[in-house]
Amino acid sequence: KIRKLEGRPLLLPVNEEPRPMKDRELQVDIKEIKRVFRCKTELRDACLDQLNKSLNTTRNNLTPGYIESYILKGNKENVIVVWNGHSDKSILHRLDLTQFPILNITCYDKLFNKNFTIQFEKLNTKEIIYEADIGTFNKSGRLLNLVETHDMICKKKHKITYAHDPTVDVKYTKCIFDFVIRKQRYENLIKHF
Structure with missing residues (x-):
């Protein structure tokens, strides 16, 4: 949830x-x-x-303590997954939430040919741990945004409550993550953490 x-x-x-x-x-x-x-x-x-x-709001869960306890909930490997998350890393650092590894997802045109590759990067070490070619997209820049990337790999129409809802960003990021997990398998990914 x-x-x-x-x-x-x-x-x-x-x-x-x-x-x-x-x-x-x-x-x-x-x-x-x-x-x-x-x-x-x-x-x-x-x-x-x-x-x-x-x-x-009547509830205030926007605190470093709440965020940390939410991440630690359950018996699992705790990795924070972000989309183009260099600013997220800075925010987590300022919240003193530096104990968790961060998996950065991005979609990049490596060869200037409008052919895009999803990359999984360990943000703390800049190590690329997975890449997957997702095809061609006609645009002038070298980075696809979250919606462009999502729409290339997923044809499902997700329920969107309103424009720029942060929960939609989470759904789209999870959808991209799940796409890679289906290709790479969870065991092969988690061994990097």
Whole structure:
């Protein structure tokens, strides 16, 4: 089950402990969201709506302690799986959640020929532990985004609650992960951790 983290947003200063944002800091961030996404109204509205939901939630599970206990739940190998997760690594570091290995998934055009490869990378060591060619996609850049990658490997229509819902990102990432597991097998992947 996907657990959505909600609560008062955390400020993650570089050399300080994470802490809940103060009202004034929130107002500054709201103005910044409106400025940055001035032309991308759908994304702006989704960000502001999620912020409003988080501020008005009755449960606050947006804490380092809750996140750690959620990851440790169950008797399993604990690996955090992220999509293009270099900023996720920085966030986890600032939350002092550095004890877990991170598996980064990306989709990259290695040869500049519009032929894309899914890569699994151990983010802490930058070691590529798996690659799978998924075919050609006509675009100008060398990286596919999450939706483009997902749509190349999965024809299932997932239930989407609203645009830019973070739980959809989790579903799409899991779908890509499962695609690779079907090819590579779990045992062959987990031996790297």
